[in-house]
Amino acid sequence: MERDRPTTGRVVERVLRLGPAELDLGGRVVRTWAFDGQVPAAPIRAEPGDELRIRVRNGLPEPTTVHWHGLALRNDMDGVPDVTMAPIAPGAGFDYGYVVPEHPGTYWFHPHVGTQPDTGLYGPLIVTDPADNGYDEDVVLVLDDWTDGWGRSPQALLTDARRNGMGGGAGGSGGMGGMAGMGMPSATEPLGADTGDVSYPAHLINGRVPSDPFVVSSSPGRRLRLRLINAGADTAYRFAVGGHRLTVTHADGFPVRPVEVDTLLLGMGERYDVTVTAGSGVFPVVAVPEGKKDPIAAGLLRTARGRTPPMGTRPAELRGRMLGYGDLVATDAVALRSRAPDLSLSMSLTMADGGRQWLINGRPYDDRQPLPVEQGQRVRLDLVNRSMMFHPMHLHGHSFALARGDGNGPRKDTVNVLPMGRTSIELDADNPGQWLAHCHNTYHLELGMGTVLSYRT
Ligand SMILES: [Cu+2]
Incomplete structure (x- = not known):
């Protein structure tokens, strides 16, 4: 059952062509992949309740999908290969169509296959609020x-990580060895010493x-x-x-x-x-x-x-x-009201095999044990990081609240879980389907750091 989403009756149409592109980076022309030859893609703008119709055409030499990051949309439009849809073959297309959920804000889109997210394939998705007049100019800044x-190519980086592992710390002390406290978050290194492995x-x-x-x-x-x-x-x-x-x-x-x-x-x-x-x-x-x-x-x-x-x-x-x-304190309009959880789940985040694998609850994505939920439940999810790298954990199809007992934690869909740290989030299971939960480090995800929040049907 899909949840009701109020509609405006307006339709926003767009064609997105994924394909090879050239990008001029200060005089150095690089070959990459992009949407419509542009990095970032031109923003998609819509209002809550508008119907988006986005015709994706795959001009890449490999299969792809497009994910609409942050939107609590209908599950079959979420763009996760082999979970919510079959990958779009080279030369083929897929027509995404969904009603934009009720929360205006800043979202974005990107493919959800392999190392494609580390190419030029990304673009802003802006849900505008016609009533918001708190500013004079609207400027989107995409960092990449x-x-x-x-x-080195993203594919070569991944091959190297599969062979030699990551987490050894290109920039920091990394790993699990060393003196106690080394590499832990501090005032000067709030995410810890090893924030990433790719230069x-x-x-x-x-x-x-x-x-x-x-x-x-x-x-x-x-x-x-x-x-x-x-x-x-x-x-x-x-x-x-x-x-x-x-x-x-x-x-x-x-x-x-x-x-x-x-x-x-x-x-x-x-x-x-x-x-x-x-x-x-x-x-x-x-x-x-x-x-x-x-x-x-x-x-x-x-x-x-x-x-x-x-x-x-x-x-x-x-x-x-x-x-x-x-x-960060949620405004009253969006605060997730306090309620005892009906269900508590946890995700243990670990590194294995010298950084060749990144796991959730001891398993890689391909051998995942889905986390079962039922519609209507208030779910508490403990994200427990047992590694020395931070992980920006992202849940599809929902906005959760950072749980801290006062009922006004900010609503988010991606949260940095610090090295050896623990973050608790709460959400209402109000959007049935199979929803990916994963680390948004492209290489960690490819090395296994993903699972699925699975509604019982
Ligand atoms: Cu990670």
Whole structure:
């Protein structure tokens, strides 16, 4: 049974062609895969209740699917191969059609097959709120770690990880050995010492490198809504705008009580909406790969004539007040009301075989034991990280609340579970189907870190 979703009667149509593309990264032309030849894809915009009809055409040499990250949509449109649909063969197509759920916010889409998420295949999906007038300009900033066509190919990286493992720590101490406390989260390393294993030659904002940056053009005093999306495969980003504070208004699409910070971290798959009141001049907009020695991603905010900040500028805000999950409080309209759980489940997150396998409850995805739920249940899910890397855990088809006893934890669909840490989430089982739950590190997922939340029928 599909749940009722109120409709506007409007239809938003779009054709998405996946295929080979060339991308100019500051003069270096790289070959990759993209939607309609563009990185990122042009945003899809719709209002709650609109019907989306998206005709996907697969021009890739391998099967694909498209997943609509964060939307509590009908299960058969969720785009998970062999769970919700058969993969779309090369040269074939699939027509996705669904009613946009009731929550306006910042979402995105990407394939759900192999290492395709580490190519140029990603795009924003913006559910607009016609009643929201809290800003003057709407700016989408998609952050991404780039290697395809420049460094090693995503497929080669995965082959290497299968052979030699990952988690040994390209950037940090990593692994399970060493002195107690080494590599654990701290004030300077909030995600721990080993945040990812892939070194990327470039990091992009809206498909651009710092030498040919994406520029937000505006005027002093304007209120900008920045929609931040981490589309990276193996990189968390620390985001800041030089000379500006960020007022966080939404986490993973859902509103929170506004909170002012200097900087914030986005794990892979996470989104934040922030508003900034533009100053006068030219300011760096930066996303620093957390815990990596890679070059940073940078764009510009330009509101007046002025000197362009030198490339590689790291504004002081990066070391200022950082957003923590504890700062996020759901607005009354979206808070998941307190209720005793009907069911408690847990996911133990582990590394095995020297990082060649990443497991949930001791099993890889291909040998998964689905987590059974029943429609109508309040479900508590404990995410227990028994490894020395953080995992941005993502649940399809639902928005959960971070559980902390006060009934007003933020609503999210992706949450960073810290090394050796534990995060509890709560959700209402109100969207029947078979729903993937997985780490949003592309390589961890391919090495097994996924399972399925399975409604009994
Ligand atoms: Cu992971």
